[in-house]
Amino acid sequence: MKYLDEYRDARLARALIAGLAKRVTRSWVLMEICGGQTHTLMRYGIDELVPPQIELVHGPGCPVCVTALETIDKAIHIASLPTVTLVSYGDMLRVPGSHSDLFHVRAAGGDVRITYSPMEALKVARAKPDRKLVFLGIGFETTAPANAMAVWQAAREGLGNFSMLASHFLVPPAIRMLLESPKNRVQGFIAPGHVCTVMGYRQYEELSRIYHVPIVVGGFEPVDLLEAISMLVAQLEHGRAQVENQYVRSVGYEGNRPAQELMEKVFEVCDRKWRGIGVIPQSGLRLRGEFAAYDAEKVFGVGDTSAEEPAECISALVLQGLKKPVDCPAFAVRCTPETPLGAPMVSGEGACAAYYQYRRPAQEVREVRVASKSGTFPEGEQDH
Numbered sequence: 001m002k003y004l005d006e007y008r009d010a011r012l013a014r015a016l017i018a019g020l021a022k023r024v025t026r027s028w029v030l031m032e033i034c035g036g037q038t039h040t041l042m043r044y045g046i047d048e049l050v051p052p053q054i055e056l057v058h059g060p061g062c063p064v065c066v067t068a069l070e071t072i073d074k075a076i077h078i079a080s081l082p083t084v085t086l087v088s089y090g091d092m093l094r095v096p097g098s099h100s101d102l103f104h105v106r107a108a109g110g111d112v113r114i115t116y117s118p119m120e121a122l123k124v125a126r127a128k129p130d131r132k133l134v135f136l137g138i139g140f141e142t143t144a145p146a147n148a149m150a151v152w153q154a155a156r157e158g159l160g161n162f163s164m165l166a167s168h169f170l171v172p173p174a175i176r177m178l179l180e181s182p183k184n185r186v187q188g189f190i191a192p193g194h195v196c197t198v199m200g201y202r203q204y205e206e207l208s209r210i211y212h213v214p215i216v217v218g219g220f221e222p223v224d225l226l227e228a229i230s231m232l233v234a235q236l237e238h239g240r241a242q243v244e245n246q247y248v249r250s251v252g253y254e255g256n257r258p259a260q261e262l263m264e265k266v267f268e269v270c271d272r273k274w275r276g277i278g279v280i281p282q283s284g285l286r287l288r289g290e291f292a293a294y295d296a297e298k299v300f301g302v303g304d305t306s307a308e309e310p311a312e313c314i315s316a317l318v319l320q321g322l323k324k325p326v327d328c329p330a331f332a333v334r335c336t337p338e339t340p341l342g343a344p345m346v347s348g349e350g351a352c353a354a355y356y357q358y359r360r361p362a363q364e365v366r367e368v369r370v371a372s373k374s375g376t377f378p379e380g381e382q383d384h
């Protein structure tokens with residue numbers, strides 16, 4: 001398939017790995033921001049195929065993982081109301097709140113539904129005017145335009161029974177937070193290609209310049225990521241710190257201006273709490289005042305709440321690249337996809353779920369290396 005097979009080509013992958021081995025002279029710590037990229041790295045065993053001097057750590061780019069515990073608790077409270085139909089993406093239903101999750105609300109008789117798009121939520125609102133339809137809209141800059149469109153369209157139609165519990169995050173302030181942390185280990189970033197498809201990569205130039213850190217916009221297939229890693233290592237080995245774009249087939253410098261304009265009409269930048277990490281200034285989007293009638297926090301009066309994270313979950317350290325999921329004492333013991341203690345074990349993009357799903361014994365890694373000598377880059381198999 002065009003734009004897919006060539007990015008899973010074993011010969012290209014092998015050449016990139018060989019090039020890395022020749023180029024690298026010292027240890028480097030690199031972080032991919034997006035959880036989708038984390039899963040590709042683990043699924044194809046890239047973290048184990050690159051030279052041992054290159055350490056890959058995993059960033060806070062999984063939206064389900066960083067949605068604050070308070071937001072889940074608010075969603076659970078709202079979904080428990082008898083007049084409400086709450087709609088969200090599938091992963092969100094299993095994310096543990098302080099005492100429960102949305103699946104339990106549904107099991108107890110709550111009207112909680114799964115959707116693949118906010119526009120489907122609008123359809124439900126139109127079809128059921130006697131119900132208060134609440135869309136739990138989470139995500140980074142990638143999903144923000146579609147969620148903005150749903151609110152904008154609801155306002156245009158005067159759809160009085162639709163509102164959104166919004167929890168949107170912005171990538172550049174999170175990178176800034178990581179770089180300003182005294183504990184930071186990351187020396188180069190793979191920026192998320194889908195976010196940059198919307199936002200472009202101009203906004204990363206300031207970060208790269210101020211912190212003298214290379215940033216490469218990367219795609220999601222194994223050859224994409226190997227090429228992005230090669231570009232980062234080339235910069236680091238030569239003492240350069242620039243923004244480069246590996247994902248040229250999707251990302252332009254300015255991004256998608258109409259999508260950005262719609263986001264700006266509906267949302268405004270705000271401080272945002274990231275699960276486990278805490279509040280990062282100016283790192284979120286919230287609905288503008290003129291859309292207050294569609295803001296579920298205001299409609300249901302659930303603005304100010306606080307919640308305690310479970311002490312056992314070290315996801316904050318994992319999402320800042322300070323620990324790996326396997327460093328967590330609960331990993332695969334008390335915390336599994338069936339019994340998750342933290343959101344990174346729930347989400348299809350979570351780092352802990354990726355390690356749980358794709359970690360391989362040493363023998364199997366050797367088999368992957370042999371298999372990758374010909375044909376399409378082998379797909380990872382589930383171990384569990």
Ligand code: SF4
Binds near residue numbers: 313314325328330340
């Ligand atoms: S393995 Fe579970 S408890 Fe440990 S950091 Fe990951 S989500 Fe949290």
